Structure formats: structure tokens, C-alpha cells
Amino acid sequence: MNNLEYFFGDIKAVDNISFTVKQGEIFSFLGPNGAGKSTVINVLTTLLPIQKGSAKIAGYDLKHEPEKVRESIGIVFQELTLDRDMTVREILEYHGRLYSMPKAERQERVDELISLVELEGKRDTLTKHLSGGMKRRLEIARGLMTRPKVLFMDEPTIGLDPQTRIRIWDYVKDINQQGTTIFLTTHYMDEADQLSDRISIIDHGKIVITGRSWELKNMLGQDLIYLETGDNWAAGELLKDLDSVKGIKEKSKGIVVMVNVDGTYLLPEVMDRLRSGGIKIKAVNLKKPSMDDVFVHYTGRELRDNGAEKGAVVVSRVRRR
Ligand SMILES: Nc1ncnc2c1ncn2[C@@H]1O[C@H](COP(=O)(O)OP(=O)(O)O)[C@@H](O)[C@H]1O
Ligand SMILES: [Mg+2]
Numbered sequence: 486m487n488n489l490e491y492f493f494g495d496i497k498a499v500d501n502i503s504f505t506v507k508q509g510e511i512f513s514f515l516g517p518n519g520a521g522k523s524t525v526i527n528v529l530t531t532l533l534p535i536q537k538g539s540a541k542i543a544g545y546d547l548k549h550e551p552e553k554v555r556e557s558i559g560i561v562f563q564e565l566t567l568d569r570d571m572t573v574r575e576i577l578e579y580h581g582r583l584y585s586m587p588k589a590e591r592q593e594r595v596d597e598l599i600s601l602v603e604l605e606g607k608r609d610t611l612t613k614h615l616s617g618g619m620k621r622r623l624e625i626a627r628g629l630m631t632r633p634k635v636l637f638m639d640e641p642t643i644g645l646d647p648q649t650r651i652r653i654w655d656y657v658k659d660i661n662q663q664g665t666t667i668f669l670t671t672h673y674m675d676e677a678d679q680l681s682d683r684i685s686i687i688d689h690g691k692i693v694i695t696g697r698s699w700e701l702k703n704m705l706g707q708d709l710i711y712l713e714t715g716d717n718w719a720a721g722e723l724l725k726d727l728d729s730v731k732g733i734k735e736k737s738k739g740i741v742v743m744v745n746v747d748g749t750y751l752l753p754e755v756m757d758r759l760r761s762g763g764i765k766i767k768a769v770n771l772k773k774p775s776m777d778d779v780f781v782h783y784t785g786r787e788l789r790d791n792g793a794e795k796g797a798v799v800v801s802r803v804r805r806r
Contacts, residue, residue: 486540486547491524491533491690498524500690502538506635506668507682511661514670515677515776516687517784522670523563525687526639529668530560543634543666559665561628563639565620569613573604573623576612577630584631591630598626601656603649621645625653629660636660638669642676654680674776688784698776705774705782706731708748710755713739715765723762724755734782739768741778 491499499521506512514522527533529540531551540547543557567576574595581591599605602622607615615623625641638657642650657680661667671677677684678698685695694701714720717740721733729746744751748771759766 486529487538489525489528489535489538489540491521491528491536493524498690499528502687502690502692504685504692504695506666508666509661509664510682511657511667511669511680513677513681513684514668514687515672515674515684515780516670517672520687521690522672522687523639524690526560526637526668526670530558530637531555557634559628559631559633559636561625561636561638561641563643565624567612567620567623567627570611572609572611573599573615574608576623576627580627580630586631594630598629601629601652602626618644618646622649629656632660632663632665635666635668638667640671641669642671642673650676674780678776686780686783693783701779701783702774702776705778706743706745707773708744708746708751709772709774709778710742710744710748710752711736711739711768711770711772712742712755712759712766713768714759715767719762720759720764723758723764727751727754727758734785743774 486505487503489499489502490497502521502525504512514520514525516522524533528535529542529547531547531554535548542554545553545557547554571579577595577598578591581594586594599608602625604619604622604626607619612620612623621644625638628636628638628641636657641657642653645653654676657667657669669676669680681698683695683697684701686693686701694704696704712720717735721735721740724730724742725733729744729751730742731745732743734741734743742755752769752771756766756769
């Protein structure tokens, strides 16, 4: 999709977004609430009109062949769209029939999905009598009934318990293995990290960065050294010129030093340098970058305020407190 923009009145919800999802991959949009994720998915699935830009889905042009696009995709919505007067089984059955699934396959799939989302005891219960979490699970099951070319999932596992989420991720990976390309949005780091081949971090309607999970993490350095000291500003000044220091970021109480060597061997040198500079060290922690760190790095306050360049590692000046 190219140069997509979307306005709700004066609000620019999607700001010049371009990206390509490769056939057969699982691609995630990771971003906070209000970032524009649902708007992008709603445009791509023809629920919202395409205002500006262009997109091709499964080889079809979104603007000129919307019916073809609709035939090629499946959707798991963020909001619930279930018919309240149908039972769990009926909802899934009906969806399968809508997509002309043969009876045997349909029934097998219904049973498989009811057990995936643990609604065995509710097969014949009307949707309106389900709890919120059960409805959410049923919505997912419905989205997984067919095997479309491209499956869109808008925050699929929001509000579900950890075991259910992991089971659903495994199932989604299976479907992907069977040939369905998957585009999902999420604000869960672990979901983006564990499920997707590639991730775009999206914030304020813009793609901030795109890459494989390990690529995004590597950009932050090999290790992160967290330090709380008597004078964090001075500590940053003392460390920023070391060859192996890739960048320094300010935290609420300390600083994070991003290093591109094995931190376990660099840590003694860091401590020596700070001590001989007369800086009192209060706390030290060493870790590998996680998706959380990546997210904070790219959507955090400093990146926004500085308007730092896309993809650049920010060696920020730590403010004197
Ligand atoms: N129907 C709407 N009318 C007006 N503004 C909207 C509407 N839907 C979303 N927005 C605004 O567009 C922006 C992006 O929203 P959305 O795409 O829902 O973000 P996300 O799914 O990432 O949470 C937000 O600022 C939101 O308030
Ligand atoms: Mg949303």
C-alpha cells in the first residue's frame, strides 16, 4: 500500500503510510491506542473508503476492485459484530456456508474452533447470553473459519487470558503455514514479538520503523546497561565517548546505556570510569533489549520531541536535574 492517508474531519488518523506485506508472512502493526491501526485495517478491508493513496491486496486494486478484495480476505474485528440471536454453533456454521465450505469440512472446522476457544459448553447458547470474553473468542473463531488469502486481525487477543492467547497464536501460525498471509494490529509487545515475521511500529498515524523483531532489538545495541547514579547527567557525559557505547537514553530515575559489545565484560570498565569520575553508583542492571525497550525507544517522548530521524539511534543529551 502506498501513501495512505485518512482523515476523520480535521483529525489525520493515518499520515502517509506505505508498506508491503509479503505473501505468506505474518505482519504486525504495533502501536498505542489512537495510533491509527484500526483505521488502516478498516480502509484495507473496504469498511472505510480509500481517501488518499492506493493499495493492492491479494493482487487486486482496493479502489477499483473492492469486491475482488472482499472475496480474498477474512477479518477478525476489534468490535464485536456477532448476531445476538444465533447460537455459537450457528454463527460458525452460517459463516462457513456464506463462504461455500463443504458440509463435512464445515462441521470439522466448527468443532475444531469451538474447542480452540474453549466454548464446548456453550455450543448451543445464544450469543447474547455469552460473557464479553466468550464473545471475543467467538469472534476470533468466526474469523478463522475460512482460509482466505489474507486474514486481517484487529487486536485479536485483547483482553484474553495468557493461555488462550498462546493457543490462538499457535493456531494462527498453523493457518499461516497453510498459506494464509496475515496482517494484524496489536498494542501487545509480546504478541507482535512472538507471532509476527515483521513488525511496523506505528505512532500518531505514521510508521516509525519496520523490521524483524531481532532487527529492531539489535538497533538498540547488543545489551542495555541500566544505571542509577548520584548524577545521571555527569554519568552520561563520562560514558558517551566510549567506543562500545551506541547511545544513552534518559529514564525517570536513571539512564540506559546501549552498548554493542557483551555488556558483562564492559560493565567493570563502566563502573571504574564512573567511580574515578567521583560518581556514586546506586543501582546497576544488565539486560538484552526486549520488544518493550524497542517500543519505548521508538515511540517514547524523546523521539517525539526531538523529531529524530527515522531509524537513527538517538544519542540524547541527558538533562541535568
Ligand atoms: N469514527 C471516528 N471519528 C472520528 N475520529 C476517529 C474515528 N475513529 C478513529 N478516530 C480517531 O482516529 C485516530 C486513530 O484511531 P484508530 O485508528 O482507532 O487507532 P488505534 O486502532 O490504533 O487505536 C484517533 O485519534 C481516533 O480518535
Ligand atoms: Mg484500534
